[in-house]
Amino acid sequence: MFVITRRGFTLLEVLIVVIIIGILAAIALPQYIKTIEKARSAEAVTNIGYIRTSLDRYWYENDYSFAGVTLPTDGSQCTLDIDNPNAVKNKLYDTYSISGFSAPPAGRAYTILATRTAPSGTIYTVEWVQESNVKGTLYRSANLGGPVKP
Secondary structure (H helix, E strand, O other), rough: OOOOOOOOOOOOHHHHHHHHHHOOOOOOOHHHHHHHHHHHHHHHHHHHHHHHHHHHHHHHHHHOOOOOOOOOOOOOOOOOOOOOOOHOOOOOOOEEEEEEOOOOOOOOOOOEEEEEEEEOOOOOEEEEOOOOOEEEEEOHHHEEEEEEOO
16 A cells, blocks of 8 residues: 655745745845946946046137037037937936036036936936036935935
């Protein structure tokens, strides 16, 4: 006579495993999304670097003046010696803008702002603030881990 032994997991064991996986997913998913957004912000940091370099060249070549500088958000041609990042298709950040130009001879000061609106409606920003000829600071929105502009 053969004895049949049952193998497998009980319902309680399966439920405990499912609950543990659910808890781990609830903790890990928000952190994963935050990490992905931080990686996406690398595009903005790179483009801001290109815009900064181009603005600095423009300033030196035009007698320390930003007169006539444009970076249209509609993607049309800008007056800088780079391609307008707003014209790129499939970009991660929606708009790049420049503002706050100093007037000569005040020194070199300006602000570059990159903005992204996620499908969830969350707004992410990366901003470069050139405060003087020698000092500039990169800021990120709090949901990207900062540092946040005061």
